[in-house]
Each structure stands twice: as structure tokens, then as C-alpha cells.
Amino acid sequence: MKKLKDRDLIAKTCILAGKIMLESGAETYRVEDTMDRIAAAFGLGDAQSYATPTGLHFAAESAAIPGFIRISKRTTDLHKIAKVNHISRAISAGQLEVGNAYQKLLDLRNDTQKFPSWLQIVAAGVASGCFAIMYGGAWQDFLPAIFTGGAGFTTMLTIDRFFGIRFFAEFAASLIIGLLAVFFVYIHFGIVLEKIIIGAVMPLVPGLPITNAVRDLMAGHLIAGVSKGVESLLTACAIGAGIAAVLAWL
Structure with missing residues (x-):
């Protein structure tokens, strides 16, 4: 059984991945699937995710973080969607620890580089x-x-x-x-x-x-x-x- 701190960090990683994808214009079923796969790869049991174009819900066993995030602005950024998918695949393959994965997602969220x-x-x-x-x-x-x-x-x-x-x-x-x-x-x-x-x-x-x-x-x-x-x-x-x-x- 993972420590509570680890479970919260895993849940935050799942929510951050979903938030980036929703804000970048991804399909909601793809967002939910990515979040569920990340939770399963890190061993977070009974993970439930639900995405709409304007909101994101996530719940898991003993995860004490907030389970709802509002999505106020959306755009089309296929590059960020592809990067989140790449991080998700690396997590599923056991190539990333939860701390490193969360940091990579934070860097991706803060990356505002776009075509001029x-x-x-x-x-x-x-x-x-x-x-x-x-x-x-x-x-x-x-x-x-x-x-x-x-x-x-x-x-x-x-x-x-x-x-x-x-x-x-x-x-x-x-x-x-x-x-x-x-x-x-x-x-x-x-x-x-x-x-x-x-x-x-x-x-x-x-x-x-x-x-x-x-x-x-x-x-x-x-x-x-x-x-x-x-x-x-x-x-x-x-x-x-x-x-x-x-x-x-x-």
C-alpha cells in the first residue's frame, strides 16, 4: 500500500495530465483514458475520472486532493496532447517515477511557446x-x-x-x-x-x-x-x- 502522500501526488499527476489535454482540445474519452492509465500504472486503485469540456472530476482511494477542476479556456494545441500521451506511455512502461512525471507535466503546462x-x-x-x-x-x-x-x-x-x-x-x-x-x-x-x-x-x-x-x-x-x-x-x-x-x- 502506497503512502498517503504518494497517493495524493499520483492523483495530482492524473488531474494535471487531464487538465492539459482538455485545455489543448483533446477528446474527453481520451482524457479519461489517459488519467485512468496513469493511475493504474502507479498502482492507484479504484480510480474514477469524468471529463467534460468545462470541468474535470477525479476520485481515487484515500486521495485527499480536490476532485474537481474547472476548465475556463480551451484552445487547439496538438503538440501538448501528443506530449501528454508520450509521458503517459512512459509511465505505463515503468520509465518514469511519479515525481518526475508530475514535474514533466508542470513544465509542459507552463510552456507557453506557440507559433507567433x-x-x-x-x-x-x-x-x-x-x-x-x-x-x-x-x-x-x-x-x-x-x-x-x-x-x-x-x-x-x-x-x-x-x-x-x-x-x-x-x-x-x-x-x-x-x-x-x-x-x-x-x-x-x-x-x-x-x-x-x-x-x-x-x-x-x-x-x-x-x-x-x-x-x-x-x-x-x-x-x-x-x-x-x-x-x-x-x-x-x-x-x-x-x-x-x-x-x-x-
């Missing part, structure tokens, strides 16, 4: 141009889609950073995209309006949340699946409303 905003904007712009061509646009629509997509993504990042309301950020971004697309076609810089718009909004489309919602529903996590589906639907509505507002003005 300018690089994200450039990538969004290039992706927008490629999507415009892929969906049947003319080559003359490539550059307008790049500029439109980059401007829309810049708007989304700026408003989300200062106000923290993703719905309004995505609505404003799609509004800018619609206005720029109409302007570029009006001055004959672009040709096909709808292809420019389609390409430019693709970096805003919630592809990963939709995929995670379906996977959670298929895994039986109904609450998480429905909530993520609704969140994705709100994003789609924000994008559609911004474009519709511009087209209705024409």
Missing part, C-alpha cells in the same frame, strides 16, 4: 488561397483569397485577444472577409466572389471541434459530444451571419 501571430496569419492566408483554388476558383482569385483570409484571421485574433468572446471575434472576422471579397471583385482584382469567400473562411471553420464532437458521441460521451457540437454550431452561425450581413447589404 504573424506566422499564424501568413499560414491562414496561404491556406485561404489554396482552398479557393481547390474549390474551383480561378488563379486570379488566389491572391485576393490570401489577402482576405489573412485580414479575417488577423481580425479574429485581435478581437479574441482583447475581448475574449470567440463568437464576436469570428463574426467580425467573417464580416471583414465578406467586405474585402466584395471590394476585390468590384475593382477586378478577383473574379469569383463566392470562391474567394469560401477560401478565406476555411481557417475559421471549427474542423477539429466538430471531429471531436462526433468521436465523443460515438464513444458514448453524450454530454461532451453535444456541448462541443453546439459550440461548433455557434461558430458556424457566427461565420455565416457575418458573410450574410455583407451579401444582404449588396
Whole structure:
């Protein structure tokens, strides 16, 4: 039987791993599975974990730590998810002690290194141009889609950073995209309006949340699946409303 201090540290390790994964956009069933595997690998018996997009519950035998953590902000960081999975596999293989595992997870949680905003904007712009061509646009629509997509993504990042309301950020971004697309076609810089718009909004489309919602529903996590589906639907509505507002003005 492990000492109480060890059991508490194991439980804290499980909760920290789950918290990092939830905040990075992982599926809830994957979060629960990772937490259960870490607890089992360290010999913590009767471990029970329950994850939702906004909260994390964990309980185990004689673990005196708090069993609930609120998740207030989520993003998409596949690198952190992969790193937690790597740490979990090392724990299962007996290559990490609980203290070392907890420290590695702490370092990963505190790692705020991300791609700089300018690089994200450039990538969004290039992706927008490629999507415009892929969906049947003319080559003359490539550059307008790049500029439109980059401007829309810049708007989304700026408003989300200062106000923290993703719905309004995505609505404003799609509004800018619609206005720029109409302007570029009006001055004959672009040709096909709808292809420019389609390409430019693709970096805003919630592809990963939709995929995670379906996977959670298929895994039986109904609450998480429905909530993520609704969140994705709100994003789609924000994008559609911004474009519709511009087209209705024409």
C-alpha cells in the first residue's frame, strides 16, 4: 500500500495530465483514458475520472486532493496532447517515477511557446488561397483569397485577444472577409466572389471541434459530444451571419 502522500501526488499527476489535454482540445474519452492509465500504472486503485469540456472530476482511494477542476479556456494545441500521451506511455512502461512525471507535466503546462501571430496569419492566408483554388476558383482569385483570409484571421485574433468572446471575434472576422471579397471583385482584382469567400473562411471553420464532437458521441460521451457540437454550431452561425450581413447589404 502506497503512502498517503504518494497517493495524493499520483492523483495530482492524473488531474494535471487531464487538465492539459482538455485545455489543448483533446477528446474527453481520451482524457479519461489517459488519467485512468496513469493511475493504474502507479498502482492507484479504484480510480474514477469524468471529463467534460468545462470541468474535470477525479476520485481515487484515500486521495485527499480536490476532485474537481474547472476548465475556463480551451484552445487547439496538438503538440501538448501528443506530449501528454508520450509521458503517459512512459509511465505505463515503468520509465518514469511519479515525481518526475508530475514535474514533466508542470513544465509542459507552463510552456507557453506557440507559433507567433504573424506566422499564424501568413499560414491562414496561404491556406485561404489554396482552398479557393481547390474549390474551383480561378488563379486570379488566389491572391485576393490570401489577402482576405489573412485580414479575417488577423481580425479574429485581435478581437479574441482583447475581448475574449470567440463568437464576436469570428463574426467580425467573417464580416471583414465578406467586405474585402466584395471590394476585390468590384475593382477586378478577383473574379469569383463566392470562391474567394469560401477560401478565406476555411481557417475559421471549427474542423477539429466538430471531429471531436462526433468521436465523443460515438464513444458514448453524450454530454461532451453535444456541448462541443453546439459550440461548433455557434461558430458556424457566427461565420455565416457575418458573410450574410455583407451579401444582404449588396
